[in-house]
Amino acid sequence: MGFLSILPPAIAIALAFWTRDTIISLFAACFIGVLLAGKGILGFPELLTNALGNGDFAWIFLLELFIGILIAFFQRTGSMKAFTTYVEKRKLSRKRVQLLTWFMGMFVFYSDYFSSLFVGSTMRGVSDKARISREKLAYITDSTSAPMSILVPITAWGVFVSGLLVGIGPIKDNSEAFSVFIQSIPFNFYAIITIVLVGLIASGIVKDFGPMKKAEKRATEEGKLIRDGAKPLISEELTDIQPYHKNKVLSLKLNFLVPVLIIITIAIGTYIAIDSVKTMEAFLAAVVFLGIVMRLQGIPLPDIMDTALNGIKGVMPAVMILAFAYAINTLSREMGTANYILDVTQSWMTPMLIPLIAFFAAAIVSFATGSSWGTYGILIPIAVPLAVVMAGGDINTSVLATIAAIAGGGVFGDHCSPLSDTTILSSTGAASDHIDHVKTQVPYALVGAGICIILYLFIGFIT
Structure with missing residues (x-):
């Protein structure tokens, strides 16, 4: 549908920044968008049915619910509070709390969804005590999740990108594709720069700037972790849960450490055994385990069920945003948003500029659709064969840089877009206002992108 195809995501993004209400x-x-597509008013429920009535949305919906329940259980058992107290005894400074969050984000590299939610929700109590703004916590968790996942080849991200490379030029099978992906990792400048920049900012070597500086000043000087009027993506039903045993400290190992180990073991174990990270199943197992432990510790079954329901209620704002984000993504696919962007950018591609144009195209498509993986699925089969042809049929530096540019550009657009699922989940885990998180993260993302532009131009000149 040409230019009309970019209007729905453009309207969503513009209204989100203007109204600060992402759902509306x-x-x-x-x-x-439904009206522009000529489907009439009745096309709206049809869009929601098509977007939400599939396995992809069902998976992330259940994942959100189980994570909400698990966080509620952590708080009801007092383990979240106990973990905060445990870390507080180490008397960590603001700098060390930020660095600990950064390290945790890099450690949980095998799932960007798990990393965004787990690190944010786990470190929130400690971060709040250190007067670190929720925007800063969301930025650290977001910028160490997807960037880390795309840099480590033994993740679902690496497998997905490698699979898309099979059959392109001299790449004949999965083994060769995996090898090419690994060779491209050093050229994924955006992901590398983003992770390094988080560490530099967390350590204080690079000072906060832009809206983040204002947010941090508010948190440190006024004690306001979120701005007045902000709408955190976790509601009070989840954040205000008090421990059931007021004067009794339950086992931190049994109520916190063991469920976390269950999640990590199942996630990594299923990846090794069946080449698929079963994140949702891992959280379900942890929820069942902790629910049984809570009953054995004297918490009544009706109370456990009420706590679970409060956990579900607490994540509903994030679920609503994810639902409409999926709908926008479906609408964009039907209207040909990505194809229009490709038509506009493809004519500019030359051997010298192809890595840079690939980065720009990936950034724009992922920003408009809120999907890194969707961007990879569209761009890699188009841009990489073009790069191979321009390289005379070989896999040279320019081809590797093009693959990496698409991988990094997808993450960049994802970081800047309020439609992105990982950005939404980072806001959820940190209990931050979603648009405030996006606004404070964008300047840092632009710094990384600016450096990438210079580096990809340099590679284009020397190859």
């Missing part, structure tokens, strides 16, 4: 903005953009 996405709803309005979906409704307007």
Whole structure:
């Protein structure tokens, strides 16, 4: 549908920044998009049915619910509070709390969803005590999740990108594709720069700037972890849960450490055994285990069920945003948003500029759709064969840089887009206002992108 195809995501993003209400903005953009597509008013429920009635959304919906329940259980058993107290006894400074969050984000590299939610929710109590703004916590968790996942080849991200490379030029099978992906990792400048920049900012070597500086000043000087009028993506039903045993400290190992180890063991174990990270199943197992432990520790079954329901209620704002984000993504696919962007950028591609143009195209597509993986699925089969042809049929530096540019550009656009699922989940884990998280993260993402532009131009000149 040409230029019309970019209007729904553009409207959603513009309204989100203007109104600061992501749900209403996405709803309005979906409704307007359906009318632009000529489907009429009845096309709106049809869009929601197509977007939400599939395995992908069901998976992330259940993942959100189980994570909400697990966080509620952590708080009801007092383990979240106990973990905060345990870390506080180490008397960590603000700098060390930020660095600990950074290290945790890099450690949980095998799932960007798990990393965003787990690190944010686990470190929130400690971060709040250290007067670190929720925006800063969301930034650290977000910028160490997807960037780390795309850099480590033994993740679902690496497997997905490698699979897309099979059959391109001299790449004949999965083994060769995996080898090419590994060779491209050093050229994924955006992901590398992003992770390093988080460490530099967390350590204080690079000072906060832009909206983040204002947010940190508010948190440190006024004690306001979120701005007045902000709407955190976790509601009070989840954040205000008090421990059941007021004067009794339950086992931190049994109520916190063991469930976490269950999640990590199942996630890594299933990846090794069946080449698929079963994140949702890992959280379900942890929820069942902790629910049984809570009953054995004297917490009544009705109380456990009420706690679980409060956990579900607590994540509903994030679920609503994810639902409409999926709808926008579906609408964009039907209207040909990505194809239009490719048509506009493809004519500019030359051997010298192809890595840079690939980075720009990936950034724009992922920003408009809120999907890194969707961007990879669209761009890699188009841009990489073009790069191979321009390289005379070989896999040279320019081809490797093009693969890496698409991988990094997808993460960059994902970071800047309020439609992105990982960005939404980072806001959820940190209990931050979603648009505030996006606004404070964008300047840092732009710094990384600016350096990438210079580096990809340099590679284009020397190859």
